[in-house]
């Protein structure tokens with residue numbers, strides 16, 4: 629099986645469903661809450677994730693096709709993307725290709741934000757590179773909002789991911805930012821907000 633992962637919030641397994649290769653994303657039920665509260669929270673979260681995937685698709689962003697949403701079992705049945713995580717691919721690619729991927733990442737972020745979709749965990753671990761296309765996954769922490777602050781947090785997380793995982797090739801995050809602003813001019817305001825968030829972060833760390 630290609631995908632098998634047990635995370636804190638969800639387990640993922642490759643499987644076959646109606647003759648298709650799929651990934652089952654099943655939310656892990658935490659035993660410590662009230663059972664019926666737990667159930668409604670899980671249902672809410674799955675609905676949220678599914679809704680954001682649809683919204684992203686409508687905004688022209690590649691996301692896995694959803695085949696079925698199974699509330700009884702807390703799971704989403706989706707297309708298995710035959711790609712590698714951008715996190716793993718980026719450092720192996722020759723520089724021109726890596727820069728092209730980064731430009732696409734910037735475009736994707738801009739499209740999300742222009743449509744008031746905040747991903748919530750916008751890192752290169754949640755992007756799969758399949759041939760030339762980037763498929764965005766894991767909308768479980770996402771929301772629909774026009775708040776600059778939330779969009780800023782998305783971009784701040786993305787920047788941190790680049791600084792920690794993709795620092796070998798310099799200037800890659802600059803490519804992301806350039807494409808972000810080029811795709812959506814409002815992105816300038818978001819990037820200004822990021823500076824504010826980072827200043828706040830430094831200040832808090834000093835205390």
Ligand SMILES: Nc1ncnc2c1ncn2[C@@H]1O[C@H](COP(=O)(O)OP(=O)(O)O)[C@@H](O)[C@H]1O
Pocket residue numbers: 631633634635636637638640651653692706707708709710711713753754756765766767768
């Ligand atoms: N549709 C998919 N196709 C292929 N691999 C996937 C798919 N969805 C998730 N994965 C793999 O499973 C990993 C974890 O999935 P993700 O949705 O990010 O859950 P979480 O990070 O909450 O555990 C991803 O990093 C990716 O490697």
Ligand SMILES: [Mg+2]
Pocket residue numbers: 753754766
């Ligand atoms: Mg993830």
